[in-house]
Amino acid sequence: MCGIIGYVGTGNTADILMRSLKLLEYRGYDSSGVAFCSGKSMEVFKCPDRVSVLEDLVKGHGENAKSGIGHTRWATHGSVSFKNSHPHQAGKVTLVHNGIIENYKELIQTYHIENRLLSTGDSEVAAVLLDEHYKGDPYAAISETVELLQGTYALVMMFSDRPDEIYAIRKVSPIVVSEQENGKLLASDLNALSTVCREYFVLPEKTILKMSLSELSLKDLSGKDIKPEYEQMDFGFEDLDKKGHPFYMEKEIAEEGTALRRCLASYAADGLPSFEDEGLDHGFFCRHKHIVICACGTSYHAGLLSKRIFEKYAGISTEVYLSSEFIYERPLMEEDSVLVVISQSGETIDTLEALRCGRKEGKESLAIVNVKGSSIAREADHVLYMEAGPEIAVASTKAYTCQLAILYLLAFAFAKETKQDGEDIAKLIEEMRKAPDLIEAVYEERETYHDLAKRLKDQKSVFMIGRSLDYYILMEAALKMKEISYIHCEAYASGELKHGPIALIEKDTPVIACLSQKDLLAKESSNIKEVRARGAKVFCFIKESIRKDFVQKVEVFALKDLPDDLMVFSAIPVFQLLAYYLAIEKGVSVDKPRNLAKVVTVE
Ligand code: AGP
Numbered sequence: 001m002c003g004i005i006g007y008v009g010t011g012n013t014a015d016i017l018m019r020s021l022k023l024l025e026y027r028g029y030d031s032s033g034v035a036f037c038s039g040k041s042m043e044v045f046k047c048p049d050r051v052s053v054l055e056d057l058v059k060g061h062g063e064n065a066k067s068g069i070g071h072t073r074w075a076t077h078g079s080v081s082f083k084n085s086h087p088h089q090a091g092k093v094t095l096v097h098n099g100i101i102e103n104y105k106e107l108i109q110t111y112h113i114e115n116r117l118l119s120t121g122d123s124e125v126a127a128v129l130l131d132e133h134y135k136g137d138p139y140a141a142i143s144e145t146v147e148l149l150q151g152t153y154a155l156v157m158m159f160s161d162r163p164d165e166i167y168a169i170r171k172v173s174p175i176v177v178s179e180q181e182n183g184k185l186l187a188s189d190l191n192a193l194s195t196v197c198r199e200y201f202v203l204p205e206k207t208i209l210k211m212s213l214s215e216l217s218l219k220d221l222s223g224k225d226i227k228p229e230y231e232q233m234d235f236g237f238e239d240l241d242k243k244g245h246p247f248y249m250e251k252e253i254a255e256e257g258t259a260l261r262r263c264l265a266s267y268a269a270d271g272l273p274s275f276e277d278e279g280l281d282h283g284f285f286c287r288h289k290h291i292v293i294c295a296c297g298t299s300y301h302a303g304l305l306s307k308r309i310f311e312k313y314a315g316i317s318t319e320v321y322l323s324s325e326f327i328y329e330r331p332l333m334e335e336d337s338v339l340v341v342i343s344q345s346g347e348t349i350d351t352l353e354a355l356r357c358g359r360k361e362g363k364e365s366l367a368i369v370n371v372k373g374s375s376i377a378r379e380a381d382h383v384l385y386m387e388a389g390p391e392i393a394v395a396s397t398k399a400y401t402c403q404l405a406i407l408y409l410l411a412f413a414f415a416k417e418t419k420q421d422g423e424d425i426a427k428l429i430e431e432m433r434k435a436p437d438l439i440e441a442v443y444e445e446r447e448t449y450h451d452l453a454k455r456l457k458d459q460k461s462v463f464m465i466g467r468s469l470d471y472y473i474l475m476e477a478a479l480k481m482k483e484i485s486y487i488h489c490e491a492y493a494s495g496e497l498k499h500g501p502i503a504l505i506e507k508d509t510p511v512i513a514c515l516s517q518k519d520l521l522a523k524e525s526s527n528i529k530e531v532r533a534r535g536a537k538v539f540c541f542i543k544e545s546i547r548k549d550f551v552q553k554v555e556v557f558a559l560k561d562l563p564d565d566l567m568v569f570s571a572i573p574v575f576q577l578l579a580y581y582l583a584i585e586k587g588v589s590v591d592k593p594r595n596l597a598k599v600v601t602v603e
Pocket of ligand 1: 599
């Protein structure tokens, strides 16, 4: 949930750290801080605020420093306050941390260090313990300290008597490292490295990294040298530019069509699904008779919707779980199941833990991920990249569409490989190819949804009702509205209203109905009548080609036509834009909503 950075080199340390922190801020933005090492003096600047505020504090400092570390925080343990901001200092140690030290309270008691603590969080405990164990040998101090820690950590530290040396070690929380002409840079993810490098390596877990002006080395906890495994960056800094859009979220909706085209070109180039290059051969599809999907948030919604596609087209039973539930529920998985985990960031700890649980039970695993080199991508048996390009806005948009495209193609591949492609798979994929143009056409009509947002912006809550695929579409639509406009919104299966939720409907309650499934039009129409009879104000989003069959006098918005089972692709951009404009009209932070972060690396 936090972003950490470390630099040593001959560049302008202050500029490099501040620029990189801005690129990491989407990971957490409650507070921020940096420490510069100039000779034997350590200057620390921090604040319970965004990087832009920190920038003012840092002005005029750090340019001559040759090393420094930085941090953006998403509060886990300890409130948002100056004393809980990083970097933390303890004696000779200055440290930043991403993760959760679960046994920090016991460590405080065991080592009687309560009097050394200024903060109420867990990270400062690591700094104090490191200082307690530091007798001049960083490796010994780090090894002895991390042996005491339970939980997850990416620790980056400096020792005041070892100027211009930066040490790091990780367990679960990510650290990537790059070298460039004027120095060495480590960060929580590749976005922060994208300005300076084309190749990087992932710091292996429980390996001590040392970066100095003349050295970059890795040692395991027994002191053995480890060779870094370099990988190529698949995007550059230019991909992180907003390209004239006011917010990343708008940019990423505008890019959705292009992202989907790239995804379809990767996995269905000649009109049929093909995953051979990713190692999914005929044997893969034949040996699995069940699918278990684990994911969180938007990725979970993509998984939920795909269940119907796997079962309808491939006849393969599919269970979908919230990762955070799966790791504790531990549901029974059939012997010949494949575990599919979906994660845009590839770092969501709940989903990473779900993947590890499945692998412990000997299940073959497949990850659908956007960020190359991420923890989930590295630990799964197979990985399919979404090819969506960097997604910076906390609210996921283009990644959702690409996740779904891959899940659909995977279902079609199961059907084709197991000779169950009764439905004309090639025809459906041909229809899918129309989706990017339709998504772009929806974006061009965005002012329609801006106008609606102006009328809904003062609502305290909004109902969303739909059946079957429309219900799953609206679950994602509701999450978008909640997380960026802060308007309470829930999606209900329309048929379920009469079993309770309809009690909440009163005069002028706003109800958004989604009608994209031709064969459900009659049923859905009666549900709309039911809520209208109780005073609801209904906004009906209906598939263009069946609009003429809907005769009720409510406000209607047309959804562009695709076959019923593909309608999510033309419907979801509409609801993404509606949520976006609600946030704009409410004047709240679009790309960095309160209390949230783009990468959730705490359970
Ligand atoms: C989506 O808009 C949210 N930001 C959030 O629900 C997100 O989808 C969830 O945290 C999962 O993230 P992941 O796909 O990176 O694993």
